[in-house]
Amino acid sequence: MLKGLFVILACQLVGEVVIRVTGWPLSAPVIGIVLLLVLLLVWARKGGNAAIEKSQTVKVADGLLAVLGLFFVPGGVGIMLYFEALSANIWPMLIALVCSTAITIAVTAAVFALLSKRGRA
Numbered sequence: 001m002l003k004g005l006f007v008i009l010a011c012q013l014v015g016e017v018v019i020r021v022t023g024w025p026l027s028a029p030v031i032g033i034v035l036l037l038v039l040l041l042v043w044a045r046k047g048g049n050a051a052i053e054k055s056q057t058v059k060v061a062d063g064l065l066a067v068l069g070l071f072f073v074p075g076g077v078g079i080m081l082y083f084e085a086l087s088a089n090i091w092p093m094l095i096a097l098v099c100s101t102a103i104t105i106a107v108t109a110a111v112f113a114l115l116s117k118r119g120r121a
Contacts, residue, residue, distance in 0.1 A: 004057035013032075014031070014032060014035055015030070016032075
């Protein structure tokens with residue numbers, strides 16, 4: 001499990017370094033997760049999907065997913081702490097939330113349709 005945690009944290013570190021060096025306006029975890037995806041795709045090509053399913057990285061990821069609900073605690077505390085500021089701006093936030101959700105669903109559907117036509121989904 002230590003090797004799997006190292007792989008995940010190393011991808012995060014590389015993402016941080018890339019953002020600091022290049023100055024790109026992206027989130028370092030996004031760069032790290034894309035790097036992890038590329039590594040898993042290369043790994044799957046080498047040893048097949050069975051190699052990924054047995055890997056330590058997947059075991060660590062499953063452990064993190066088991067406690068995923070804890071990641072919502074800081075957000076809930078922030079909502080309670082800044083409730084007045086949030087309630088004063090409720091309509092712009094609701095409009096942004098609905099629009100971003102609709103855009104996300106549309107893009108996801110388009111990507112799925114594109115990949116389905118290629119026979120990869």
